[in-house]
Amino acid sequence: MAIRPERIVIVGGDAAGMSAAAQLRRMRPEVEIVAFERGHHTSYALCGLPYYVAGYVDDTAQLVARTPEAHRRNGIDVRLRTEVVALDLERREVVAYDHERHREYREPFDQLVLATGARPRRLALPGRDAAGIFTLHSLEDAEALATWLQQERPRRAVVVGGGYIGIEAAEAFRARGLETTLIEAAPHVMPLLDPDMAELVEQALRADQVTVLTGTPVEAFATRNGRVTGVLTPHGEVPADVVVIGIGVEPNSDLARDAGIALGDRNAIHVDQHCRTSVPGVWAAGDCADAYHRLLGRSVYFPLGTTANKQGRICGLNLGGRPARFPGIVGTAITRFGETEIARTGLSEREARESGFSIVVGNARSTTRSGYFPGASWMTVKMVAEEGTGRLLGAQIVGGPGAGKRIDTVATALTAGMTLEEFIYLDLAYAPPFSPVWDPVVVAARKLAREV
Amino acid sequence: MAIRPERIVIVGGDAAGMSAAAQLRRMRPEVEIVAFERGHHTSYALCGLPYYVAGYVDDTAQLVARTPEAHRRNGIDVRLRTEVVALDLERREVVAYDHERHREYREPFDQLVLATGARPRRLALPGRDAAGIFTLHSLEDAEALATWLQQERPRRAVVVGGGYIGIEAAEAFRARGLETTLIEAAPHVMPLLDPDMAELVEQALRADQVTVLTGTPVEAFATRNGRVTGVLTPHGEVPADVVVIGIGVEPNSDLARDAGIALGDRNAIHVDQHCRTSVPGVWAAGDCADAYHRLLGRSVYFPLGTTANKQGRICGLNLGGRPARFPGIVGTAITRFGETEIARTGLSEREARESGFSIVVGNARSTTRSGYFPGASWMTVKMVAEEGTGRLLGAQIVGGPGAGKRIDTVATALTAGMTLEEFIYLDLAYAPPFSPVWDPVVVAARKLAREV
Numbered sequence: 041m042a043i044r045p046e047r048i049v050i051v052g053g054d055a056a057g058m059s060a061a062a063q064l065r066r067m068r069p070e071v072e073i074v075a076f077e078r079g080h081h082t083s084y085a086l087c088g089l090p091y092y093v094a095g096y097v098d099d100t101a102q103l104v105a106r107t108p109e110a111h112r113r114n115g116i117d118v119r120l121r122t123e124v125v126a127l128d129l130e131r132r133e134v135v136a137y138d139h140e141r142h143r144e145y146r147e148p149f150d151q152l153v154l155a156t157g158a159r160p161r162r163l164a165l166p167g168r169d170a171a172g173i174f175t176l177h178s179l180e181d182a183e184a185l186a187t188w189l190q191q192e193r194p195r196r197a198v199v200v201g202g203g204y205i206g207i208e209a210a211e212a213f214r215a216r217g218l219e220t221t222l223i224e225a226a227p228h229v230m231p232l233l234d235p236d237m238a239e240l241v242e243q244a245l246r247a248d249q250v251t252v253l254t255g256t257p258v259e260a261f262a263t264r265n266g267r268v269t270g271v272l273t274p275h276g277e278v279p280a281d282v283v284v285i286g287i288g289v290e291p292n293s294d295l296a297r298d299a300g301i302a303l304g305d306r307n308a309i310h311v312d313q314h315c316r317t318s319v320p321g322v323w324a325a326g327d328c329a330d331a332y333h334r335l336l337g338r339s340v341y342f343p344l345g346t347t348a349n350k351q352g353r354i355c356g357l358n359l360g361g362r363p364a365r366f367p368g369i370v371g372t373a374i375t376r377f378g379e380t381e382i383a384r385t386g387l388s389e390r391e392a393r394e395s396g397f398s399i400v401v402g403n404a405r406s407t408t409r410s411g412y413f414p415g416a417s418w419m420t421v422k423m424v425a426e427e428g429t430g431r432l433l434g435a436q437i438v439g440g441p442g443a444g445k446r447i448d449t450v451a452t453a454l455t456a457g458m459t460l461e462e463f464i465y466l467d468l469a470y471a472p473p474f475s476p477v478w479d480p481v482v483v484a485a486r487k488l489a490r491e492v
Numbered sequence: 493m494a495i496r497p498e499r500i501v502i503v504g505g506d507a508a509g510m511s512a513a514a515q516l517r518r519m520r521p522e523v524e525i526v527a528f529e530r531g532h533h534t535s536y537a538l539c540g541l542p543y544y545v546a547g548y549v550d551d552t553a554q555l556v557a558r559t560p561e562a563h564r565r566n567g568i569d570v571r572l573r574t575e576v577v578a579l580d581l582e583r584r585e586v587v588a589y590d591h592e593r594h595r596e597y598r599e600p601f602d603q604l605v606l607a608t609g610a611r612p613r614r615l616a617l618p619g620r621d622a623a624g625i626f627t628l629h630s631l632e633d634a635e636a637l638a639t640w641l642q643q644e645r646p647r648r649a650v651v652v653g654g655g656y657i658g659i660e661a662a663e664a665f666r667a668r669g670l671e672t673t674l675i676e677a678a679p680h681v682m683p684l685l686d687p688d689m690a691e692l693v694e695q696a697l698r699a700d701q702v703t704v705l706t707g708t709p710v711e712a713f714a715t716r717n718g719r720v721t722g723v724l725t726p727h728g729e730v731p732a733d734v735v736v737i738g739i740g741v742e743p744n745s746d747l748a749r750d751a752g753i754a755l756g757d758r759n760a761i762h763v764d765q766h767c768r769t770s771v772p773g774v775w776a777a778g779d780c781a782d783a784y785h786r787l788l789g790r791s792v793y794f795p796l797g798t799t800a801n802k803q804g805r806i807c808g809l810n811l812g813g814r815p816a817r818f819p820g821i822v823g824t825a826i827t828r829f830g831e832t833e834i835a836r837t838g839l840s841e842r843e844a845r846e847s848g849f850s851i852v853v854g855n856a857r858s859t860t861r862s863g864y865f866p867g868a869s870w871m872t873v874k875m876v877a878e879e880g881t882g883r884l885l886g887a888q889i890v891g892g893p894g895a896g897k898r899i900d901t902v903a904t905a906l907t908a909g910m911t912l913e914e915f916i917y918l919d920l921a922y923a924p925p926f927s928p929v930w931d932p933v934v935v936a937a938r939k940l941a942r943e944v
Contacts, residue, residue, distance in 0.1 A: 381926075410539075448918075456907075456908030462907075465818060
């Protein structure tokens, strides 16, 4: 009897799954790799969707980092439009449904990678299914919304939800010249920021004529002839010709749960730092899984493309025979609204207090370049450190062009466990077109160091 | 007999000296602080001079962070146009010469801070003193050059020296529309970069129509009626209506040397990490002094405004009674030519080899934003790591807008002693307007990690 080659099955053809596949392929040319993807595309940039809607990117094809054909040329058996509908862990098989040929079949595996991603949280309200209401979580979503904008020429847009997607959708609508209202149920937009920093984002939204309604739950959608005409709130109806709902995502972990694989924070598939699930030979990575948080010392659900790529690589390395461990996240994230850059890393003031840290907190306002240099913009840095020790715990930045990526310096420093005193003397790059002589993140640290 | 208050004398009224003074004043309101400055200004941004010449900054007053009057209001006895001409360490006095009143006097001190800065290296060649030849090291220099540009309307500019000041002067001349030639004696511009990275800078210069003559020593200046008309090289004469010489600086350490204070690397005043010189009660900081290099484990002369501010602060803290230690530099620096950003940190390939490290070296080309995002520019990252351990030793970056300040992430990581493997998994900020999903510095680290 011939020995059949080891077969690795990957469920989900985006960042995490295909990173794992590519890494594995590089290390072990002999294994069979089968990747199931229920959609039409592989390896596409989910984070680029709002910018396609804005019109900054002409064609969704540009958002595809690697096509199914490219993966196939790399020896990966990509099966598009084929959904894995069940896992049979006892027989080591997946049950797949081919949406093109309308047939179900089983595929055996030796090892399995779950990279099923996340889905937008549903807003189960009257009128939700009316035409003109969109989410923004797939190339198809983005194309449908762009088509609506072109064909229906809406004038008034409403964004439901003030997180990353909401902010980016608001930029897209403003870039298209629509009257835009952003509705957020919580007291402030950007729940990953503290309220004082979120207010700066709200100011930027309003400065670009976005109507920001915070503390405003949505109750229903008004419709006429099956099309959305408005969004109903306790304070009245907001007229709308187009709506984007971006109220967060939840992990696609149903398959895993139904197969008895352990779930963790917010029902994400729980993985250890090697990306192993609770079942031997079953791995998970990306937006369907949790990730170890270095500062919290436990796994949390914090889905981001950059983590998906890293976890995918970890899976691939481990499957390829080189033991690899994901050291974890520190909660870094970034976005922008127009020219206003918004970034955070580590723990917010709220998160740090909720996690039981004794903290000191401070803000500093500075400029992105030397104050006299053309193009210098204001930026605010909020910093959180541990009381007594001065250990850095987190930072938040809101400011003009050049402000946001400074968060990386803080992310690196808190990964290294630096204190404010150590941070203050970092040898950061200074020249007038790039920074004041004390970088704004250091200005914040200096101010805070006095209070430790 | 009344106890007279302690008197601190500061020699030099720019970044280092006045940082020390301000920090000390904050901590000890009772001490006398006397600051001697031989020029007309205090606390001005030397690094901004080229941008004033370029016309980006209207008035040199904008480059003054704190005027003498502001310092005086803060209780610092600033004595302008007064040069300290000798130190009498035995009597604990400085000998000062007042250039306004043409008189010399002595001033006693209890503690002394030397913050005498640096001076441009001289090019002692025939014709050097002709009109139209400038250096760029003081507000007066910059004003004189700007006046020459306005009044003489030169057409052809020559920059002698391809370091930071040379590159920045070339930008200034191009911004003013002058035909510009940059002459560098070494085989490449930017001696702080390795040749392969310096070539990218040369390409950027040439792309903006700067004639770059490398490997070309200057032999003399051609003059007519006391005005410069050209620069003579072994390959012929380069016509010039205006010349800037920027061939580096040397420390103003003569006072210290003459008083018997120990000098270090390149004749800079040697200080320990507390900014103490070899003589008790005499401190030094800034461009006249050396600085401890964390990676080399010894002190080097690497004069920069940002270090001057930090060392000044260290002096001030120590004088104020709070023991403070400067952890040192890692050799970070940044500049730009037009839209091309140039940065480095740690050790270059050459420096690492010269210091006896066994190293691996790699380059990676990537983009400042996601490739599909408008405004994405190419950028190249060169990275140096220790063979075997993979410990990060340095990086160099050349690329478009947004490239340069990424060096801070590397500077922070190598301060923390991170390896390439640790660096790869840093939780850096990703969104399409800011970065590809793997940040370019991480792309370089990933590539290099395969070779450790």
